[in-house]
Amino acid sequence: MSLAIAGMGWVTPLGSGVDSVWERLLYGDEASATTISEEFNDRSYNVFRVPESVLKGAAHPRLRRASAISRFAAAAGLDALNAAGLKLDSQNVERTALIFAISNGGVIYTKRFYRDIVNEGAQSASPLLFPETVFNAPASHLAAILGISGATYTLVGDGAVGLLAIKMAEDLMANEALDHCLVVGTEEIDWLLCDAYQRWRLLCRAPPIEPFGKHKRGMILSEGAGAILLARLPRRSAAEAGEGSFTIECAHPGGYFSRRAEAEETLKRILRDLDQGEIDLVIASANGTFVDQAECGALRAVVPNAFVYTAKPALGESVGAAGLWQIILAAQALRSAELPPVLHAGSAVSLRLPLSRTPIARARHAIVLSCGLNQQAAGLRLAIR
Amino acid sequence: MAQSSNPNEKKVSARVAVVAAGVVSPLGVGLTETVDSLRKARDCVTRVTRFSVAQCRCKTAGQVPDDRLLAGKEEGRRGHRLHRASHMMIQAFKEVLTQEPQFKPELTVIGTTSGGMSYGEHYYRSLRRAEELRHAPTWIANYPAQKPVIDAEEAVGISAPCQVIANACASGTNAIGHAFECVRSGRYRRILAGGYDAVSEMVFVGFDSLQASTPEKCRPFDRHRTGMVLGEGAAILALENLELAQERGAPVLAEIIGYGISTDNFHITQPNPSGVGPRQAMERALQSAQVSANEVDYINAHGTATVFNDAAEGKAISGLFNGVPVSSTKSMMGHSLGAAGAVEAIFCLLALQHQFLPSNINFTASDDDLDLNIVANETRPTVLRIVLSNSFGFGGTNASILMRSFKA
Numbered sequence: 001m002s003l004a005i006a007g008m009g010w011v012t013p014l015g016s017g018v019d020s021v022w023e024r025l026l027y028g029d030e031a032s033a034t035t036i037s038e039e040f041n042d043r044s045y046n047v048f049r050v051p052e053s054v055l056k057g058a059a060h061p062r063l064r065r066a067s068a069i070s071r072f073a074a075a076a077g078l079d080a081l082n083a084a085g086l087k088l089d090s091q092n093v094e095r096t097a098l099i100f101a102i103s104n105g106g107v108i109y110t111k112r113f114y115r116d117i118v119n120e121g122a123q124s125a126s127p128l129l130f131p132e133t134v135f136n137a138p139a140s141h142l143a144a145i146l147g148i149s150g151a152t153y154t155l156v157g158d159g160a161v162g163l164l165a166i167k168m169a170e171d172l173m174a175n176e177a178l179d180h181c182l183v184v185g186t187e188e189i190d191w192l193l194c195d196a197y198q199r200w201r202l203l204c205r206a207p208p209i210e211p212f213g214k215h216k217r218g219m220i221l222s223e224g225a226g227a228i229l230l231a232r233l234p235r236r237s238a239a240e241a242g243e244g245s246f247t248i249e250c251a252h253p254g255g256y257f258s259r260r261a262e263a264e265e266t267l268k269r270i271l272r273d274l275d276q277g278e279i280d281l282v283i284a285s286a287n288g289t290f291v292d293q294a295e296c297g298a299l300r301a302v303v304p305n306a307f308v309y310t311a312k313p314a315l316g317e318s319v320g321a322a323g324l325w326q327i328i329l330a331a332q333a334l335r336s337a338e339l340p341p342v343l344h345a346g347s348a349v350s351l352r353l354p355l356s357r358t359p360i361a362r363a364r365h366a367i368v369l370s371c372g373l374n375q376q377a378a379g380l381r382l383a384i385r
Numbered sequence: 386m387a388q389s390s391n392p393n394e395k396k397v398s399a400r401v402a403v404v405a406a407g408v409v410s411p412l413g414v415g416l417t418e419t420v421d422s423l424r425k426a427r428d429c430v431t432r433v434t435r436f437s438v439a440q441c442r443c444k445t446a447g448q449v450p451d452d453r454l455l456a457g458k459e460e461g462r463r464g465h466r467l468h469r470a471s472h473m474m475i476q477a478f479k480e481v482l483t484q485e486p487q488f489k490p491e492l493t494v495i496g497t498t499s500g501g502m503s504y505g506e507h508y509y510r511s512l513r514r515a516e517e518l519r520h521a522p523t524w525i526a527n528y529p530a531q532k533p534v535i536d537a538e539e540a541v542g543i544s545a546p547c548q549v550i551a552n553a554c555a556s557g558t559n560a561i562g563h564a565f566e567c568v569r570s571g572r573y574r575r576i577l578a579g580g581y582d583a584v585s586e587m588v589f590v591g592f593d594s595l596q597a598s599t600p601e602k603c604r605p606f607d608r609h610r611t612g613m614v615l616g617e618g619a620a621i622l623a624l625e626n627l628e629l630a631q632e633r634g635a636p637v638l639a640e641i642i643g644y645g646i647s648t649d650n651f652h653i654t655q656p657n658p659s660g661v662g663p664r665q666a667m668e669r670a671l672q673s674a675q676v677s678a679n680e681v682d683y684i685n686a687h688g689t690a691t692v693f694n695d696a697a698e699g700k701a702i703s704g705l706f707n708g709v710p711v712s713s714t715k716s717m718m719g720h721s722l723g724a725a726g727a728v729e730a731i732f733c734l735l736a737l738q739h740q741f742l743p744s745n746i747n748f749t750a751s752d753d754d755l756d757l758n759i760v761a762n763e764t765r766p767t768v769l770r771i772v773l774s775n776s777f778g779f780g781g782t783n784a785s786i787l788m789r790s791f792k793a
Contacts, residue, residue: 040512041515098648113591115513118509118510122438122439122590122594125590125591127595130592131595131653133587134553134780136551136552140780140781143650147650148650149650150646150648152552152646153550153552153559153563154552155550156497156500156529156530156549158529164546164548171563171572172563174566174572175566192509192512196508199525200522200526255546256531256535256538256546256547376531376547378546
């Protein structure tokens with residue numbers, strides 16, 4: 001089953017709005033790093049944060065006590081609906097599902113809630129904070145804002161979870177009771193996450209992220225959200241969809257790898273399943289970690305002639321939001337027929353990386369590939385008509 | 386790829402069989418122990434020993450004894466590092482694959498609320514105390530919600546992609562319901578579905594802070610109910626296209642015939658007092674199964690024993706059904722959150738197989754405001770054909786599934 005992308009919303013460290021963030025990427029802009037400090041020692045980390053100005057005007061009573069992760073998600077989700085010109089009313093709200101992709105969840109409130117317990121005992125635990133620690137809190141806020149009363153799901157996983165959420169949407173929309181599915185991926189930053197990824201040797205101390213480099217320097221964490229409104233194609237073939245429209249031709253169910261050394265084989269399997277001999281570009285998840293080597297090997301083996309782009313040097317690793325960001329990048333690349341430069345990549349990399357702004361005039365098919373940091377991998381194939 | 390991706394695929398409405406099941410809960414490890422505990426209406430709620438509850442109102446939970454989990458632990462260092470949620474999942478998976486070694490799932494759909502939360506707690510406490518953090522990489526690696534699923538798949542030698550649903554306390558039922566729809570649509574042939582959660586300090590204190598948990602006995606739907614107790618467990622059901630299951634001679638334990646999901650946007654922790662969300666979920670499940678409310682023989686209620694939840698669910702049930710027997714098996718083992726829907730689906734399966742009504746224990750007096758036929762304190766033999774299981778959660782998420790006994 002093919003699904004159309006009807007609208008997209010994007011909240012990133014380079015600002016919000018699909019066209020405006022895309023323009024900045026085309027110009028080779030990258031997010032500015034800010035420093036975040038640990039609570040218990042003098043250690044600090046560089047991160048890419050969403051500018052505060054981005055969320056101005058995004059107030060809603062339901063978000064009064066909500067954490068950043070819910071605000072990012074609401075802003076991106078509402079943008080995607082606006083971009084599609086879809087107003088949810090009593091007629092179509094019943095036929096719209098909501099799926100959230102989450103990785104670390106509301107880590108800021110979760111840590112604060114547990115900190116109170118550890119510091120002052122269970123009696124000081126806040127009943128206001130606890131509900132915000134639950135993985136599906138962001139989804140419940142957006143469902144309430146939109147009035148969605150049907151299917152709402154929160155999917156949890158690693159960086160691949162965004163693509164798995166699209167797969168779930170594809171499965172859900174096999175049910176003809178649904179016309180639309182809004183898929184939102186979201187993430188917020190806290191020093192606790194930085195510490196955790198640092199202990200796992202996946203973080204670099206300072207930018208840049210060097211994708212596909214010889215030395216796995218590591219990644220910079222970032223935050224934000226991406227949202228995609230999927231629509232059932234009318235009762236006609238995908239090929240008859242309107243000129244310039246995007247279809248998700250195939251979302252792969254994904255897979256897992258037991259050890260990092262096995263990631264490449266899992267990615268190859270996914271690429272082979274998705275490749276139909278006409279892949280023009282791949283939006284990869286390379287982020288300066290072990291992921292790069294696995295992706296490089298798989299891409300060289302399966303789609304050696306495709307352009308390969310990763311935005312992580314510019315936008316950072318946003319984990320739960322990353323998959324949705326990658327799909328937005330693929331759609332924008334196909335729509336604008338050009339690719340932004342891959343920043344900070346070595347010229348010796350044996351992949352077809354656009355090291356400067358590169359036209360891709362005849363590109364019609366893209367693969368979005370995601371290798372997560374916690375054993376999951378996924379992919380999908382996207383086309384422009 | 387495993388599942389069909391033919392864009393011209395015909396709309397299929399396959400029947401969905403449960404061909405195997407595995408469960409670990411305070412009621413027992415495995416189906417045999419579980420059915421025995423259900424029949425005896427055992428109270429398996431005990432004092433919490435894993436962390437301090439000195440400052441909490443509630444002191445008890447339904448817990449899987451450590452020595453039962455240790456018995457299932459894998460040999461060697463790797464097994465020692467796994468979270469207890471992984472051990473519960475491994476045991477549940479092993480039980481399923483022991484019954485049906487030929488079952489090759491194309492997808493695994495699992496519900497949870499907390500993943501490896503207690504490892505996150507260890508990590509934070511150690512950081513704060515500037516203690517030895519030698520084990521931190523292990524805690525971090527075993528914290529993610531998908532890890533117990535992958536551990537269990539590896540332990541039984543399967544490699545299906547996994548989807549982990551975190552829809553709060555409805556997660557387990559959502560996982561089974563979504564898997565059911567995937568098989569029914571013809572897009573998948575075989576799916577493992579279920580849920581897991583292990584009791585952790587943070588979640589325990591969280592419910593205590595909301596004053597949702599009780600210092601007394603858990604008495605769902607009772608006039609004197611004062612709140613819930615937490616539980617833990619893991620449960621897995623092997624779902625298969627019925628026709629294919631019969632072709633290969635697999636035993637059909639029961640059918641899943643309907644699924645309903647709804648979201649009521651009333652409040653992040655409280656249900657709409659009208660019961661509209663639960664009612665919609667049950668109505669949608671009935672509609673999905675194309676059966677009438679009169680055909681339902683038993684309801685395994687969400688029944689947390691909080692004043693508001695039981696009132697809303699009771700109102701929804703009495704508004705839709707006419708005197709159907711109802712029980713909340715959380716009275717026996719507490720609320721196992723993301724596992725609850727899956728564990729309770731297995732209780733329904735056992736009830737169908739052995740033809741009895743599971744009991745709602747600790748029941749002392751009917752609530753005048755609830756018009757319900759409660760299966761009070763004792764298991765009852767009966768004739769069961771169709772049963773309904775409810776799960777509702779934070780964020781206003783509601784899910785119901787319908788199961789039917791199978792006769793070839």
